[in-house]
Amino acid sequence: MANVAIKNLTKQFGDLTVLDQLNLEIPDGTLVSLLGSSGCGKTTTLRLIAGFEQANEGEIYIGEERINDIPVHKRNIGMVFQSYALFPHMTVWQNVAYGLEQRKLGKDEIKKKVDAILNLVKLSDYGMRKPKQLSGGQQQRVALARALVTEPSVLLLDECLSALDKKLRVEMQVELRGILEKTGITTLFVTHDQEEAMTLSDWIVVMNRGRVEQMGKPYEVYEHPKNSFVAGFLGKVNFFEGRVVEADKNTVTLEMSCGTSQLNVNEVSEAGKDAVYAIRPEKLHVKKLEAKDESATQLRNELGLIGTVQFITYSGNLSTYTIDCNGKTVLAEVQNQGKPEEIKVGDKVHLSWESTSCMRMEEQK
Amino acid sequence: MNNYKKWLTAPGTLTLLVFAVAPLFIMLFYSFRNDSGVGFTLQNYVRFFEKSFYLKLTGRTVISSLTVTVISLLISYPLAYIMAKKLKGIRNIVLMLIIIPFFTNQLVRVYSWLIFLQDGGVLEEMLNVLGMAQDGLGILYTRTAVVISLVHIFFPYMVITIYIALERIDNALLEASKSLGASAVTTFFRVTLPMSWSGVVSGILLVFVPCLGCFVEPRILGGVDGMFIGNVIEDQFFEIYGWNFGAAIAFLLFAMVLVAMALIHRMGGEKQ
Numbered sequence: 273m274a275n276v277a278i279k280n281l282t283k284q285f286g287d288l289t290v291l292d293q294l295n296l297e298i299p300d301g302t303l304v305s306l307l308g309s310s311g312c313g314k315t316t317t318l319r320l321i322a323g324f325e326q327a328n329e330g331e332i333y334i335g336e337e338r339i340n341d342i343p344v345h346k347r348n349i350g351m352v353f354q355s356y357a358l359f360p361h362m363t364v365w366q367n368v369a370y371g372l373e374q375r376k377l378g379k380d381e382i383k384k385k386v387d388a389i390l391n392l393v394k395l396s397d398y399g400m401r402k403p404k405q406l407s408g409g410q411q412q413r414v415a416l417a418r419a420l421v422t423e424p425s426v427l428l429l430d431e432c433l434s435a436l437d438k439k440l441r442v443e444m445q446v447e448l449r450g451i452l453e454k455t456g457i458t459t460l461f462v463t464h465d466q467e468e469a470m471t472l473s474d475w476i477v478v479m480n481r482g483r484v485e486q487m488g489k490p491y492e493v494y495e496h497p498k499n500s501f502v503a504g505f506l507g508k509v510n511f512f513e514g515r516v517v518e519a520d521k522n523t524v525t526l527e528m529s530c531g532t533s534q535l536n537v538n539e540v541s542e543a544g545k546d547a548v549y550a551i552r553p554e555k556l557h558v559k560k561l562e563a564k565d566e567s568a569t570q571l572r573n574e575l576g577l578i579g580t581v582q583f584i585t586y587s588g589n590l591s592t593y594t595i596d597c598n599g600k601t602v603l604a605e606v607q608n609q610g611k612p613e614e615i616k617v618g619d620k621v622h623l624s625w626e627s628t629s630c631m632r633m634e635e636q637k
Numbered sequence: 638m639n640n641y642k643k644w645l646t647a648p649g650t651l652t653l654l655v656f657a658v659a660p661l662f663i664m665l666f667y668s669f670r671n672d673s674g675v676g677f678t679l680q681n682y683v684r685f686f687e688k689s690f691y692l693k694l695t696g697r698t699v700i701s702s703l704t705v706t707v708i709s710l711l712i713s714y715p716l717a718y719i720m721a722k723k724l725k726g727i728r729n730i731v732l733m734l735i736i737i738p739f740f741t742n743q744l745v746r747v748y749s750w751l752i753f754l755q756d757g758g759v760l761e762e763m764l765n766v767l768g769m770a771q772d773g774l775g776i777l778y779t780r781t782a783v784v785i786s787l788v789h790i791f792f793p794y795m796v797i798t799i800y801i802a803l804e805r806i807d808n809a810l811l812e813a814s815k816s817l818g819a820s821a822v823t824t825f826f827r828v829t830l831p832m833s834w835s836g837v838v839s840g841i842l843l844v845f846v847p848c849l850g851c852f853v854e855p856r857i858l859g860g861v862d863g864m865f866i867g868n869v870i871e872d873q874f875f876e877i878y879g880w881n882f883g884a885a886i887a888f889l890l891f892a893m894v895l896v897a898m899a900l901i902h903r904m905g906g907e908k909q
Binding site: 322323324343344345346348349350351353354355357358359360361370371374375418419422428 | 807809810812813814815816817818819820821823827828831832
């Protein structure tokens with residue numbers, strides 16, 4: 273077990289730069305997710321650590337050792353592939369024993385370790401089966417057992433849950449977490465599923481175009497995204513984009529393409545500058561406006577936005593309102609509190625929020 | 638299955654019955670016929686085993702066919718491997734180059750070898766230029782010439798079956814093997830070879846079996862030394878008009894082919 277450090281890693285395929293001066297530090301014994309859309313370089317990062325690809329520039333360390341020039345089979349890594357890549361001509365037991373045989377362990381020791389790990393993944397009775405006689409979830413566990421049994425320094429997981437159906441995937445997430453906590457192995461997990469990344473990881477690394485946009489604990493990247501890419505990638509979000517006309521202690525007056533509004537925000541930007549603010553749909557308070565309220569000066573002065581409900585999506589535990597605020601579409605999610613039909617399409621509503629919910633985004637480079 | 642759909646197989650079945658099964662039975666009939674044309678006898682079969690000439694020739698045919706198979710395998714596996722795992726853009730071009738000889742008439746191919754291998758022929762000229770020639774190559778009208786031409790004709794079958802088997806192997810499996818600590822050599826012997834074994838077996842079958850029965854190449858390139866058992870059958874039918882004996886040898890060869898196929902098939906069964 274060891275930490276993994278990546279320094280200024282650059283990888284090009286022909287003219288295409290997949291990784292651009294990537295820096296990453298994976299602490300010992302933690303589970304880190306690389307999260308990003310396809311083509312962001314997350315899988316390439318994993319394959320570079322595994323040694324299937326060679327970096328153009330930069331360095332990779334496992335522990336203290338620089339591994340750039342060490343061939344794959346001497347790196348002591350464990351990898352679970354998206355397709356599981358179980359050897360179809362071998363039994364489950366032989367698959368798991370394969371890595372131990374390469375390490376020239378004695379027969380008794382191999383047997384002891386294979387039996388132990390199959391027990392850990394609850395497949396003790398399946399040792400004599402061929403991989404294709406197993407279900408997807410079972411194959412997944414064999415692949416995991418095969419990667420773990422050699423006690424690698426780093427475990428690399430490549431979108432290994434994405435082939436399972438949703439129910440099984442959630443079960444496997446919990447199981448995986450349990451197994452990895454027991455072994456305490458440094459794990460790097462590549463996924464494009466933000467929910468999966470949130471549930472599984474100690475740290476999330478959001479990647480975009482070959483660079484790290486943000487690394488943080490799951491709640492950090494969700495609650496305090498650095499920029500609009502991270503905010504938009506993790507969960508739903510409303511953006512307010514425009515020029516700051518006036519900045520007060522906790523409010524900014526933002527001139528947007530659809531009009532000027534005063535917003536209460538977590539951090540003000542300088543007047544005269546462009547700024548982007550983001551707010552998550554579930555952080556909005558939606559209040560229905562009666563005809564008499566509309567004229568009330570008090571409400572008009574209250575901070576927030578006024579809009580018309582255009583569309584309602586009811587999904588049981590919550591309702592999502594699509595609200596038109598002066599030409600700007602805003603999404604609001606409201607927990608079902610037993611009055612789902614209180615607000616209807618065409619109703620005027622008032623949207624308000626805590627100042628901490630409206631997050632200032634760093635300008636994207 | 639609907640009743641009428643069953644009849645859709647009728648033309649195929651009928652063709653096979655008329656042109657494959659029936660002739661086989663006619664041959665079987667002849668192989669037991671007495672040369673006098675009256676009654677039946679085992680004499681045709683006995684005659685084959687009585688003369689050491691026929692047994693020796695059969696033995697040499699088997700050995701030559703095995704030689705062709707082994708050489709084809711040695712050429713084909715690396716070629717198929719490179720095509721399946723290393724080449725990307727030009728893979729189809731290489732495949733095409735391997736298949737093109739199929740479009741050439743068999744006799745044209747054989748006579749090309751004749752011109753190429755004969756004393757004072759193209760090969761000798763080429764070696765002359767390189768300063769490596771001895772006077773008179775002495776390859777033509779030997780077993781070597783037959784083996785060379787048979788390898789040329791049959792190895793593409795082997796390349797293609799092995800290529801298909803190798804191509805089906807997911808590269809992730811090879812990567813998985815390496816990630817588990819296996820070197821490239823170990824990966825080859827523990828993953829690549831066992832997983833492509835079915836292709837190797839089909840290739841062996843497709844090369845070895847047709848070689849046993851061939852007679853054109855030995856006739857044109859082999860001379861006396863390079864005769865195959867197929868030539869004896871050919872002679873019996875076309876030169877001597879000994880149909881009965883010819884049919885008997887043909888049936889013995891047929892039996893050999895069946896045995897060979899069973900053995901090769903078992904080779905495949907054990908590994909998979």
